Amino acid sequence: MLTTENTLALAIDFQARLMPIIRRHEALARRAANFFQGCRILGVPILVTQQYTKGLGETVPELADAIGEHEHIEKTTFSCCRNDEFRGRLGGAGKANILVAGIEAHICVQQTVLDLLDSGYGVYVVADCIGSRFKPDRAYAERRMERAGAVLTTTESALFEMMVGADHPRRKEISSLVK
Numbered sequence: 001m002l003t004t005e006n007t008l009a010l011a012i013d014f015q016a017r018l019m020p021i022i023r024r025h026e027a028l029a030r031r032a033a034n035f036f037q038g039c040r041i042l043g044v045p046i047l048v049t050q051q052y053t054k055g056l057g058e059t060v061p062e063l064a065d066a067i068g069e070h071e072h073i074e075k076t077t078f079s080c081c082r083n084d085e086f087r088g089r090l091g092g093a094g095k096a097n098i099l100v101a102g103i104e105a106h107i108c109v110q111q112t113v114l115d116l117l118d119s120g121y122g123v124y125v126v127a128d129c130i131g132s133r134f135k136p137d138r139a140y141a142e143r144r145m146e147r148a149g150a151v152l153t154t155t156e157s158a159l160f161e162m163m164v165g166a167d168h169p170r171r172k173e174i175s176s177l178v179k
Contacts, residue, residue: 008095009039012102016057022131032129033066035155048072081115097122101129106141123150
């Protein structure tokens with residue numbers, strides 16, 4: 001079960017030169033911004049990666065704003081887990097569950113999810129916050145990740161699961177995000 005105490009959110013490579021080529025990128029950016037803003041409201045820590053920033057640019061502004069102050073992890077490996085800084089920050093967070101969002105679903109997201117599962121984490125892929133250039137790539141990545149043991153979820157489902165009940169003090173803020 002996802003709780004605010006046992007969960008970390010991961011934003012994989014939502015970068016300026018990558019986003020425009022992703023299928024339905026505008027809707028993806030809006031949904032991911034809502035998701036990360038919700039995580040921030042609930043106090044869930046967020047790790048941010050950028051793949052070869054010099055070539056692919058910074059995290060897109062709407063997501064950077066939603067995430068709030070952060071220091072991205074620079075990587076050149078497709079799986080975040082094959083990056084020393086990422087492994088150190090992930091281990092230092094001490095969380096059992098990882099909520100994964102990012103691009104591209106069939107490359108960096110999928111490889112990271114498979115490695116996180118192999119490392120014993122509970123992995124939840126936020127399906128409305130992942131994207132690829134082509135629909136089949138995303139669809140097959142979702143199938144593979146789920147078959148490997150990842151749980152597919154959505155922004156609204158994950159945020160409300162972490163709130164537990166309607167008496168959560170931040171419920172109205174979260175409710176307004178997902179409308």
